[in-house]
Amino acid sequence: MHIYKLSGRNVDVTDALRDYVESKLTRLDRFNGQITDARVTLTVRDVRDAARRNRVEVQLNVPNGIIRAEEHHTDMYAAIDKAGDVLERQLRKFKTRIMRQRFDAPIDAQTSMPDADGGDDVSEFKPEIVRQKRFDMRPMSAEDAVTQMEALGHDFYVFMNMTTHSCGVVYRRKDGHYGLIEPS
Numbered sequence: 001m002h003i004y005k006l007s008g009r010n011v012d013v014t015d016a017l018r019d020y021v022e023s024k025l026t027r028l029d030r031f032n033g034q035i036t037d038a039r040v041t042l043t044v045r046d047v048r049d050a051a052r053r054n055r056v057e058v059q060l061n062v063p064n065g066i067i068r069a070e071e072h073h074t075d076m077y078a079a080i081d082k083a084g085d086v087l088e089r090q091l092r093k094f095k096t097r098i099m100r101q102r103f104d105a106p107i108d109a110q111t112s113m114p115d116a117d118g119g120d121d122v123s124e125f126k127p128e129i130v131r132q133k134r135f136d137m138r139p140m141s142a143e144d145a146v147t148q149m150e151a152l153g154h155d156f157y158v159f160m161n162m163t164t165h166s167c168g169v170v171y172r173r174k175d176g177h178y179g180l181i182e183p184s
Helices: 015-031 076-103 142-152
Strands: 005-009 037-044 054-062 065-073 156-161 167-172 178-181
Touching (some): 015 037, 015 076, 054 076, 065 076, 076 142
Parallel strands (some): 005 037
Antiparallel strands (some): 054 065, 167 178
16 A cells, blocks of 8 residues: 555654554555545654553545544554554445445435433533534435445444535434435
């Protein structure tokens, strides 16, 4: 696999580290037809929890989506190994879903909302936005959005519907099926 961008935050990316990343991620070569771009970021953070000090973030761009892994470990090399394992599982799952979609019926989109937790009194809780993400929304079908959601290991996925040209959200229901939320 060719790494298009390898960067470090608070760490010098030595030739040894670069070679290690390249060698560990070469096992993804069998999925190379699916990978269009790759970015790896190695970060050393000043945190009390030593197990979270070294972080490896990898983002692989694939047709109609993104495969991402973020792993932490006390040892940077072990974090790279863990990230490679996660990516391999996700790419295998992604490839399986694509093949299954070619032969199976489309996913039955549900229109009901996820169940809300009946929980604690939230009158004292003052929520704030603590993280913000931006991403390109490529037009895709609801079935492709579900594939991306599963590949990323998320419970929901926001996408641009290629038929209606509006924003939609697919999500995993507790009963194992999927839901689709779209504006009327």
